[in-house]
Amino acid sequence: MAKTSWHELPRGVRDAVQRELGGVAGVEMISEGLSSDVTFVAETGLGRLFVKGARLDDDLKARQLRREISINPYVTHLSPEIRLQVEEAEWLIVGFDYVEGRRADYSPLSPDIPLVLDLLGELSETPCPEIPLRDAGRLRESHARPEDLHRFSGDALAHTDLNPGNFRITSDGRAYLVDWARYSRGAPWIDATAFAMCLMTCGHTPYDAEGIMAALPVWKTLEPGDLDAVAYYQSAMRSAWQPRLDPWTNASVAAARRWFDYRVGLEVGL
Structure with a gap:
């Protein structure tokens, strides 16, 4: 199934993401990642982030993303830290520090x-x-x-x-x-x-x-x-x-x- 693009996300989701991040100056879509419905790299007011999201009606993907949220505070010495969490209009969106x-x-x-x-x-x-x-x-x-x-x-x-x-x-x-x-x-x-x-x-x-x-x-x-x-x-x-x-x-x-x-x-x- 094709991934959802940034511009295809509901307006309420995009507005909520931009509020949390202090604006989104640019987005680069990413096709890899089978466990997410949307993945992209965003230039934001908080710096460059890797963002992924899941529809809440997709129970497996949403549950996996919530698991990542739960474990992240304990593994930031090994992994990128979460900077964004948005739940809006039946979407869960999470943004991590981008690793080049x-x-x-x-x-x-x-x-x-x-x-x-x-x-x-x-x-x-x-x-x-x-x-x-x-x-x-x-x-x-x-x-x-x-x-x-x-x-x-x-x-x-x-x-x-x-x-x-x-x-x-x-x-x-x-x-x-x-x-x-x-x-x-x-x-x-x-x-x-x-x-x-x-x-x-x-x-x-x-x-x-x-x-x-x-x-x-x-x-x-x-x-x-x-x-x-x-x-x-x-x-x-x-x-x-x-x-x-x-x-x-x-x-x-x-x-x-x-x-x-x-x-x-x-x-x-x-």
Whole structure:
């Protein structure tokens, strides 16, 4: 479905946004971002902002955007800060500090990987806030083995959606983590193993991906059997997906199967 443009928003929404921002001098529409009905960069009285919004009658998108609002105050050392919240004429509009950066590169030998690891290290030290969070163990009930569900639960904050588009790399070598709609509470290694899955999707072998992640202190919190449980879950979950046209999805399905086969091979001594 095509995104709504700035000028297609109801007049009341545009007026409310301009009041909150001290005016909007210019807008650059952005097509990416499947979880929003409108996305654009705005030149405003508060500076340059990345703005996205959802229709309130789209329950999923509106709920995801409200989740981002809830978590933002606790993660502004890792992510752009929210400067705008407008709810008007059946729309929810949110504006973040704009980060001038590119999507991350996870391919083998990429200089972006240490930047992402540094940020994940900071995230692992971020206290889990006392707000409603989904439990990572419960979220995995449909595909994890029942005997493994307890492994995913815990008291650590997890972003969970670490695809390259959710990291912005700036020219001065800093990484920012965006799109917090899927955060949860879980085991301290949830994001570390999620990033390992992303590395494999981008061409790393399971052996190399696990070796890279071993640099993170939280990797040492893994108990025997945890990685086997994660690899099983990733393979079962992604194999259940319907075939899609985007290369990332197809590559991640193949990578998850390779990871599971690798872990099984370790178990039987292959």
